[in-house]
Amino acid sequence: MTDTGPVLAADGTPLKKKLAQALFVSRARAFSLVLPLLIFIVASFIIPIFSLMVQGVKNDTYSSNMPATTAIMAEWDGASELTEDMFAALVTDLIQARADKSIGRVATRVNREYAGTRSMFTKSARRAAKLEAPFMAAMLDIDEDWGDINVWGAMKVSSQTLSPAFYAAALDADYKADGSFVRLDTEDRIYVYLFVKTLAVALAVTLATLALGYPVAWLLASLPIRQSNLLMILVLLPFWTSLLVRTTAWIAMLQSHGVLNNVFVWLGITSDDSRFSLIYNMTGTIIAMTHILLPFMILPLFSVMKGIPPTYLRAAKSLGATNWTAFWRVYFPGTIPGIGAGALLVFILSIGYYITPALVGGQDGQLISNFIAYHMQKSLNWSLAAALGGILLVIVLAIYWVYDKVVGIDNMKMG
C-alpha cells in the first residue's frame, strides 16, 4: 500500500464520512420511532407535573390583583414605620379588587400567611370606596389591626410572585417578610411529622412484604415447575385483582363485625363487646397495604431465586456447611438483587399510596398523599399541595435513582 490517502467509497467520498452518514440515518430512524411517544409523554405528563411544581413557588394571586401595594411592598423592608403612601396604595387596590370581585381570593391568600386577616380585607374593601384622605387614619378606624406590622409583613410575603413560602410551609416553617425562615411552634408542625410517618409506614410495609414474600418466593422457586405454576396463581390472582376490590375485601375482613373479629370471638380470643379495632386506623392501613403490595415483592424475588442453581446449596452442604450456613453464606447473598428490586419497588409504591389510606385509614392512617389531595380538592391551597407534592416527588426520584443504579430499570420484571 503506497496510497496514504483516506479509503474512498464507490462514489468517491471518504468511507469514514459515508459510515457517519449511514449511522446518522439509522440513528434518526430509531429516534423517529420513539419520538411520538416522547412528545406524548412530555406534553401530557411531564409538562403538567412541571407546571404544578412551578405553582409551588409561584403564586400571583396577590401581585396580579393588588398592583399598587405590590409595587410599594417590593421597596418596603418589612420592619420600618408604615406610611400614608402604603395606606393610599392599599385603598386603591382594595377598591379595584372589589370591583374585579377578586378580593376574596386576595384575602384568602393573605390569610394563609397570617390567620385572621381575611375579614379585615373583605370588610375594608366594602367600605374603601367611601374613604377619604388621610387614608391611614381612615383605615385604622375600620380596623385597628391595620396598624399591626405583621399584617403588612404577611402582605409583603403574599405580594411576592415567586416565593419559597409554600415550600417553607410544607416543611413546617414560616417565611417572614424580612426573608428569614422561622420554624413553627411544636403544636403547629404537621407536615414534617407526616412525611416521617409516610416514610415509616412505607418502611414497615416493605419489611412486612419482605418477611412474608421471601419464604413464599423461595418455596415457589424450589418446587417443581408444575406445582409452582399452580401456587403462582395464588400470587398472581391478587396481583391482577382490582385495588378497590382488595380494599373492599379488607373492610369486610377487618371491620368490628367483620370476618376476622367474628372468628376471634368464636375462638374465644376476645369477647363480643371488646372486639379489636383493626380498621380505620394505622393497623388497617398497614395490613391492607402489605397484602396489596406483597405480589410486587414476591415476583422480583422469585425471578432472581429462579436463577440460582439449586446445586449451590447442595455443594455447600456436602462441603460441611450446616443448613443455616449454607443458606446465609451461599443462598442469601445470591438473592440480594431480588431483595433490592422488590424492596425499592414496594417502598416507592407505598410512599405515594393514596386510595387505601383514604378508605381504611380513618383519622390516624392518613399519609402525605391524602393531604395533597385534601389541599387540591377541599382547601384549594394548590400552591401548598404543589409544594408537598414536589417534596414527595424529590424523595421518590431519589429512591428511583438508587434503584436504577443498583438494579437497573431494564431488569424490571412483571408477572
Next chain:
Amino acid sequence: MSALPPYATIGQRVWYYAFRVICALIFVFLITPILIIVPLSFNAEPYFTFTSGMLSFDPDAFSLRWYADIFHNGMANPDATEGWWADMWQNSQWVRATKNSFIIGFWATALATSFGTLAAIGLSRSEMPYKGLIMSILISPMIVPLIVTAAGMFYFYSNDFNPFIEGKQALAGSKLGIILAHAALGTPFVIITVTSTLVGFDNSLTRAAANMGAGPTRTFFKVQMPLILPGVISGGLFAFITSFDEVVAVLFLASPEDKTIPRQMWSGIREQISPTILAVATILVIISIALLTVLELLRRRSERLRGLSPS
C-alpha cells in the same frame, strides 16, 4: 429444600414441615380476602359479614339481590316491565360506569399500545441515541406517585393556558383528560413487555426480509409484528388493566357522568356502603381470573414461537 431425603435428621424434618406451614399461612393471607367476598356477595342481609343463617347454609340467607341491585341502582323504575332494558342501559349507575370504563380503557390502551410498541422497537435498536435518558423519561409515569400525576394533570388541564382547547372548555372534567392520563400511565407497561419480547428477537430475520426486497413497513407487519405480537398483546392488557383499575386520576379529572367502575366503588365505599360493591367485586375477580388465563396462554404461545423450551 425440594424433596426431603431419606437420611434427613429430625431437625430437618421439623424445619421442612414448619416452612411449608408458614408458606401455607402466607398463601392463606394472600388469597382469603379475595375469596371471602364471593360468598359474602350472596348475603340476603345488607351486611358485610356472615349471618348465622349463612353459616348454617340456610338457603333463605342467600340471595342474588345485590347482583340485581347492580342494575337497579340509579334506574328510574326498576320494577317496570316495559322499557326496562332502555332504562337500565341509560340510567343504571353501574352500567354507565362499566360503559365509561370500557370507553376510556379502550382509547387509553389504543394510544398506549401504538405509541409504546413503536417506541419499544426504537429503544431496542442498538443505534438508539440517549437510550438511558429517554427510557427513564418514558418509564417515569410508573415511578411518579399517582397523586402527584393526578394533581398535576388536574391543575394543568383545568388551567387557562391549556394549549389543546381554547375557551373555557378545559380537559379536566372530560373523558379526553382521563384517556390522556391513563394512556400516559399505561405506556411504561407496554414498553417493558415489548422490549423484553424484543430481547430474544433475531435481527437477521428483518435483514433477510430486506434482502428479499421487502420495504421497512412490509417487514414490520409481515415479519416483526407477528413475532412480537404476544408481547404487544400482553403489554396492551397491562395498559388496559392499569386504566381499568385506576382511580386516583379519575377522582381528580372525572365529572360525575364520567365515573368509572373503580370510581363508582370508591363512592360506594365512602357514601353508601352496601353489599352491591361485593357483588361487583366478585364479578371483577372472575374477570381477572379470565385475564390471568389469557396472559398465561399468550406467554406459552410466545415461548413456543420463539423456540424457547416451555416452562
